[in-house]
Amino acid sequence: MPLIEQIVSNKDELKKWRHELHSIPEIAFDEEKTAQFVEQKLASFGVTVHPRMAGTGVIGSLTGKLTNKTRTDNKAIALRADLDALPIVEKTGVAYCSTHSGMMHACGHDGHTTMLLGAAQYLSTNLDFNGTVYFVFQPAEENEGGGRVFVEEGFFKKYPIDAIYGMHNWPGLEVGKFAIRSGPVMAAYDVFDIQINGKGGHAAAPQNTIDPIVIAGHVITALQNISSRQCNPQDAVVVSITRMHAGDSYNVIPESACLSGTVRTFNHRVQEKVITQLEQMVQSICDAYGAAAEIDYQKRYPSTINSDIETEHAVLAAMDVVGNGNIVCDYPPSMGSEDFSFLLNESKGCYVSIGNGDSASLHNPYYNFNDEVLTIGVSYWVRMVQLQLS
Ligand SMILES: [Zn+2]
């Protein structure tokens, strides 16, 4: 079964929505205009709109006409899109570019929101399914963990579901292809700040100081040993120092130096090992040179892990839309991260990548969601509901 005809004939409207959303990008938890756009569209389709969650999160639902409402064990699934944009100055030059200065839909969440709206619209007029589908428009995917807030506010208690599904566009993957695999697909995202407290003084008399800059140099080099020497090469680990601040002058050795960075892992055991090693190394090196270290380590997002059966469901739905030959099952997992992981920690489900073609990379000021993907994504969501709520 190829793309769904009614959806294809609606392509111009989908594009119009996407461009409208693209022009009003909003950052994490401030997606007010975007949320209102979604709520108005859902209401106009006759979709039930529930109270908001996580501030700007919108939830809609439809119950199929084949549902036996006297039963209490009817099936329910949730489909999730993300609403937020990024603090980037857009350089695409498209006619519908951002009207919000310094903000841009550079991760394609405008496309994700449009595809889920398209599915809600189609299903509202094609209710021949058995069970309930929830359309989840989640805020703050970037950095702030809107998915975590959904869990904390009791999404899964309010809306008991059998599975949740997510989708992200993927530059570099051909339009018309899906990358789907079970197990880990995105890494856990941790951040750390290290402050090395030494003893400041005159740069011409280093013997009277404890130079935190030299010690920071040793720490930076040593931390690269965690992934290259201390972890099993089969375990994917990234330790990156991304920021260093120290000193203000040519002739002053400063009191302290600060390093920040990120750790990416797929596996909880490996993550804990990296944390222990990082802390031990920093403390030992600082000890050796007579300095003191303060480490602030934060786990931001867990790794995104697809469950086996729901991955098969995703493959079946995608196969119906684009054909068997267009499902890539061995696409390498990404060391990037995704807050859909919080939702997958609470429920079975699957997060798939949908090809965005040869576009600029995500988070690049020249990136744009590919409108040719819209009807494919909407058809995928619809087939998922038709197959899972049959
Ligand atoms: Zn992003």
Ligand SMILES: [Zn+2]
């Ligand atoms: Zn994204």
